[in-house]
Amino acid sequence: MYMYSNMKKVFVTGAAGFIGSNLVERLLFHGLDVVGFDNLSTGQERFLDASEKSPKFVFIEGDVLNKDALISAMMGCDAVFHLAANADVRFGLNNTSRDLEQNTIATHNVLEAMNANNIKLLVFSSTGSVYGESTIIPTPENAPFPIQTSLYAASKLACEGLIQAYCEGFGIEGYIFRFVSIVGERYTHGHIFDFYKQLINNPSKLTVLGDGTQQKSYLYVGDCINAIDHVLSMRTARSSKHNVAIYNLGADTYIRVNDSIKTICNTLGVNPIITYTGGSKGWIGDNPFIFLDTTKIKNIGWKCEHTIEQGIVKTLNWLQNNLWIYDKRT
Amino acid sequence: MYMYSNMKKVFVTGAAGFIGSNLVERLLFHGLDVVGFDNLSTGQERFLDASEKSPKFVFIEGDVLNKDALISAMMGCDAVFHLAANADVRFGLNNTSRDLEQNTIATHNVLEAMNANNIKLLVFSSTGSVYGESTIIPTPENAPFPIQTSLYAASKLACEGLIQAYCEGFGIEGYIFRFVSIVGERYTHGHIFDFYKQLINNPSKLTVLGDGTQQKSYLYVGDCINAIDHVLSMRTARSSKHNVAIYNLGADTYIRVNDSIKTICNTLGVNPIITYTGGSKGWIGDNPFIFLDTTKIKNIGWKCEHTIEQGIVKTLNWLQNNLWIYDKRT
Numbered sequence: 001m002y003m004y005s006n007m008k009k010v011f012v013t014g015a016a017g018f019i020g021s022n023l024v025e026r027l028l029f030h031g032l033d034v035v036g037f038d039n040l041s042t043g044q045e046r047f048l049d050a051s052e053k054s055p056k057f058v059f060i061e062g063d064v065l066n067k068d069a070l071i072s073a074m075m076g077c078d079a080v081f082h083l084a085a086n087a088d089v090r091f092g093l094n095n096t097s098r099d100l101e102q103n104t105i106a107t108h109n110v111l112e113a114m115n116a117n118n119i120k121l122l123v124f125s126s127t128g129s130v131y132g133e134s135t136i137i138p139t140p141e142n143a144p145f146p147i148q149t150s151l152y153a154a155s156k157l158a159c160e161g162l163i164q165a166y167c168e169g170f171g172i173e174g175y176i177f178r179f180v181s182i183v184g185e186r187y188t189h190g191h192i193f194d195f196y197k198q199l200i201n202n203p204s205k206l207t208v209l210g211d212g213t214q215q216k217s218y219l220y221v222g223d224c225i226n227a228i229d230h231v232l233s234m235r236t237a238r239s240s241k242h243n244v245a246i247y248n249l250g251a252d253t254y255i256r257v258n259d260s261i262k263t264i265c266n267t268l269g270v271n272p273i274i275t276y277t278g279g280s281k282g283w284i285g286d287n288p289f290i291f292l293d294t295t296k297i298k299n300i301g302w303k304c305e306h307t308i309e310q311g312i313v314k315t316l317n318w319l320q321n322n323l324w325i326y327d328k329r330t
Numbered sequence: 331m332y333m334y335s336n337m338k339k340v341f342v343t344g345a346a347g348f349i350g351s352n353l354v355e356r357l358l359f360h361g362l363d364v365v366g367f368d369n370l371s372t373g374q375e376r377f378l379d380a381s382e383k384s385p386k387f388v389f390i391e392g393d394v395l396n397k398d399a400l401i402s403a404m405m406g407c408d409a410v411f412h413l414a415a416n417a418d419v420r421f422g423l424n425n426t427s428r429d430l431e432q433n434t435i436a437t438h439n440v441l442e443a444m445n446a447n448n449i450k451l452l453v454f455s456s457t458g459s460v461y462g463e464s465t466i467i468p469t470p471e472n473a474p475f476p477i478q479t480s481l482y483a484a485s486k487l488a489c490e491g492l493i494q495a496y497c498e499g500f501g502i503e504g505y506i507f508r509f510v511s512i513v514g515e516r517y518t519h520g521h522i523f524d525f526y527k528q529l530i531n532n533p534s535k536l537t538v539l540g541d542g543t544q545q546k547s548y549l550y551v552g553d554c555i556n557a558i559d560h561v562l563s564m565r566t567a568r569s570s571k572h573n574v575a576i577y578n579l580g581a582d583t584y585i586r587v588n589d590s591i592k593t594i595c596n597t598l599g600v601n602p603i604i605t606y607t608g609g610s611k612g613w614i615g616d617n618p619f620i621f622l623d624t625t626k627i628k629n630i631g632w633k634c635e636h637t638i639e640q641g642i643v644k645t646l647n648w649l650q651n652n653l654w655i656y657d658k659r660t
Contacts, residue, residue: 093499096445100438104488108430115426131475132494133571142474145461147572149498154491158434161484164462168479169423169614241463242477284499 004232009033011077011119013064013110014084016043018186019125019221021051023081026225028054037073038084039063044328047186064106070113079121081228082110085156088189089129090283092151099155107159111166122167123175123228126160128217128250128292129153130178138293141178141246150285160246167243174243175231177224180250180292183311184221185318188329191257192315195264197326199272206272209282212258215289217250220311223304224249230302250292251308263312334562339363341407341449343394343440344414346373348516349455349551353411354381356555362386367403368414369393374658377516394436400443409451411558412440415486418519419459420613422481429485437489441496452497453505453558456490458547458580458622459483460508468623471508471576480615490576497573504567507558510580510622513641514551515648518659521587522645525594527656529602536602539612542588545619547580550641553634554579560632578622581638593642 004010010027014020015036020043027034028051036048036059051057062069064084074080086102107124114122130153131139132146148154160176167174181190198206227249237245255263265271280288294304306314319325334340340357344350345366350373357364358381366378366389381387392399394414404410416432437454444452460483461469462476478484490506497504511520528536557579567575595601610618624634636644649655 092495096442096496097438100435100492104434105430108427112426144472145475147574147576148491148494149572151492151495151499154488154495157491158484158488161478161487162430162481164478165422165481165484165615166426169481242479244477246477285495 004030004032007032007078009035009077010079010081011035011037011074012081012083013037014043015059016040016045016047017083018188019182019224020083021047021186022221022225023083023228024048024051024057026229028056032056034058035060035073035077037062037064037070042188042329044325064109065101067109067112070109071116074113074117074119077117077119079123080110080114080119081123082107083125085125086152089150089152089285093284096151099151103155104158104162107162111162114172115170120171121173122163123232124159124163124177126156126176126178127153128178128180128248128290129287130157130160133287137289138291139248140293141248141296149287164242164244171243173235173237174245175237176244176246177228178246178248178292179224180217180219180290182221182224183218183315185314187315187318188325191260192264192312193319195261196268196316196319199268199270203270204272205275206261207275207277208257208261209277210257210279210286211276212256212261212274213280214257214282214286215254215291216257217254217291218308218311219249219251219304220306220314223306227297227302230300231297234300236300247297248292248294249297250294251304252294253308254291255308260312263309264316267313267316334360334362337362337408339365339407340409340411341365341367341404342411342413343367344373345389346370346375346377347413348518349512349554350413351377351381351516352551352555353413353558354378354387356559358384358386364388365390365403365407367392367394367400372518372659374655394439395431397439397442400439401446404443404447404449407447407449409453410440410444410449411453412437413455415455416482419480419482419615423614426481429481433485434488434492437492441492444502445500450501451503452493453562454489454493454507456506456508457483457486458508458510458578458620459617460487460490463617467619468621469578470623471578471626479617494572494574501573503565504574505561506574506576508576508578508622509554510547510549510620512551512554513548513645515644517645517648518655521590522594522642523649525591526598526646526649529598529600533600534602535605536591537605537607538587538591539607540587540609540616541606542586542591542604543610544587544612544616545584545621546587547584547621548638548641549579549581549634550636550644553636556635557627557632560630561627564630566630577627578624579627580622580624581634582624583638584621585638590642593639594646597643597646
């Protein structure tokens with residue numbers, strides 16, 4: 001486990017979430033002690049069933065908005081993986097404080113708790129949405145300074161800025177990953193989740209937000225965890241000017257929502273009549289074309305091993321075997 | 331007053347501050363009703379002496395961290411000029427919550443109060459510091475996506491993102507100005523302020539942070555207010571894709587700190603022995619070279635009318651006639 005050779009114990013916020021719970025399993029696989037932290041607002045205890053069997057795993061139910069709880073929970077850890085977040089892009093305008101609190105202020109709390117515990121390594125899950133409606137596609141990490149179009153992306157950008165300033169000021173080694181939408185086992189929100197839910201209720205009808213021409217890229221969660229692992233094995237931030245390394249994470253291609261629907265319908269063996277709500281965007285702040293340039297991480301040896309279609313099929317298979325999630329996440 | 335033809339009453343946060351109080355006078359000159367809002371933590375009541383004589387000016391002492399106070403103070407206004415901020419870049423690492431609170435959360439409060447009052451025009455004072463250590467100099471508005479190096483700049487970037495997302499989501503017309511350091515009458519912090527203070531105490535000695543080779547650009551406050559006026563006369567954001575227009579504001583040139591010191595010493599008629607603290611930066615997060623590309627605003631007709639040297643001399647003349655400010659701002 002060369003990449004974690006200096007580490008014994010790591011801290012994961014959002015540990016019971018989709019990506020967090022997959023990451024926890026990988027970290028345990030590497031032989032690390034893992035402290036998982038989650039308020040179980042969207043995270044699921046069942047996602048930690050496998051990890052709970054390990055004597056090296058401790059779960060702490062707590063909220064990242066509680067700085068004191070974070071400070072004491074982090075004690076003795078060598079690194080922090082900060083994945084806890086509000087991840088719902090769509091409803092920011094309905095609750096205009098949520099992204100500020102759960103993303104920006106929460107990340108500030110995590111950084112303060114790291115300082116209080118003298119922890120010097122942070123991995124953060126950001127989003128390709130920070131590029132707004134980029135004029136350059138595929139979009140590289142050094143794309144032109146963007147305009148934010150959603151409160152979600154604005155809050156993630158604010159988190160990135162905070163992390164960068166703490167890295168500069170306090171010598172924290174920071175890794176920021178800008179994800180496209182992640183799919184796969186334990187996927188609990190997004191268009192596949194919504195479409196499958198509609199098709200369970202009525203396999204002959206499907207309502208699609210926008211006009212179906214939005215183009216997006218999706219990354220399989222296994223490829224996402226591999227990427228984080230791979231970057232940490234290189235520890236590239238240590239040699240960068242500002243102590244922080246930023247990587248796009250995404251698949252090598254993109255698909256239209258309509259093509260994604262075809263894959264979903266083929267996998268499920270249904271043939272619904274599709275109604276479009278219309279407009280080129282699914283909602284205000286929706287980005288009609290997200291496709292990230294991943295040359296930077298590919299140049300240090302990461303490879304995306306699953307196609308978007310494989311990711312969608314794996315997601316559907318998991319949802320089919322875990323219908324209970326629809327009772328938990330309405 | 332063509333530019334304000336649709337407006338009757340405007341709201342200015344930070345109205346008792348350096349730039350804010352100069353702006354208030356201009357807005358009153360245009361015949362507008364002006365509500366000035368300031369908590370007087372760094373703002374000075376004396377800066378409003380002239381404005382207080384106008385029947386069209388109302389001052390409300392209040393804090394931008396108090397959302398309810400903002401909501402009621404803004405009632406009946408047509409536009410908001412949000413200038414209240416923590417403007418001290420240097421000491422962010424000593425108080426790591428201040429920029430988050432006084433800049434990011436305060437700006438969120440201002441946006442919420444605008445929504446509560448259905449106000450659809452916002453002017454915001456951002457900073458050229460958001461470009462971090464740009465690889466492109468002079469730096470244009472669409473420079474490569476930067477890395478933040480100070481908590482101050484990170485918080486201003488967070489404000490910009492919030493404003494952009496509110497403009498997109500709620501149809502607010504937004505104007506973001508990225509300032510270089512502003513100098514001139516009522517200047518209350520920065521290197522001229524600090525150097526003059528040292529030279530009052532002892533005209534034969536001057537201590538300089540860094541090595542004196544840092545290159546910066548300074549804009550005279552009158553040119554700054556002219557620029558805001560000019561951009562509002564064009565209302566360019568109304569026709570832009572995202573309802574928001576961003577402009578760099580700076581002088582046409584830059585100078586080394588050492589050259590700035592020469593101008594200061596010549597103006598004061600002193601010849602101190604200079605000691606450098608060393609290093610290419612004045613402090614962690616200091617940007618050793620700030621020079622903004624102002625082609626965008628010049629292309630719509632704004633012109634910088636004062637040289638950096640003229641700005642420095644005007645600043646010193648004002649400080650010489652207003653030594654009381656050194657008792658207020660220690």
